Amino acid sequence: xxxxxxxxxxxxxxxxxxxxxxxxxxxxxxxxxxxxxxxxxxxxxxxxxxxxxxxxxxxxxxxxxxxxxxxxxxxxxxxxxxxxxxxxxxxxxxxxxxxxxxxxxxxx
Numbered sequence: 001x002x003x004x005x006x007x008x009x010x011x012x013x014x015x016x017x018x019x020x021x022x023x024x025x026x027x028x029x030x031x032x033x034x035x036x037x038x039x040x041x042x043x044x045x046x047x048x049x050x051x052x053x054x055x056x057x058x059x060x061x062x063x064x065x066x067x068x069x070x071x072x073x074x075x076x077x078x079x080x081x082x083x084x085x086x087x088x089x090x091x092x093x094x095x096x097x098x099x100x101x102x103x104x105x106x107x108x
Contacts (some may be wrong), residue, residue, distance in 0.1 A: 002033060002043050 012018035036044050071077065 002099055007091075012022050
């Protein structure tokens with residue numbers, strides 16, 4: 001993943017031609033980043049400055065930053081599976097209840 005933020009004051013949103021040119025340049029940058037990633041397996045070093053915490057001297061060219069994305073616990077995937085499964089169980093109970101009521105009323 002690659003993040004980049006832009007200050008809204010720096011985006012030429014009031015001029016359609018300028019905005020189109022700005023947006024096209026961002027797309028070209030994206031294509032260059034993807035090309036670099038496909039060639040080298042990482043994103044190129046940052047050429048800007050990165051603010052440092054505690055008012056220290058800003059960092060220039062942060063370089064390649066790598067991090068792992070991993071679950072906090074082995075069962076963390078259940079947080080994704082449980083809500084739809086619970087919804088499915090509730091729908092199943094409601095359908096069975098409706099079916100039972102229809103049988104009792106001899107409508108089915």
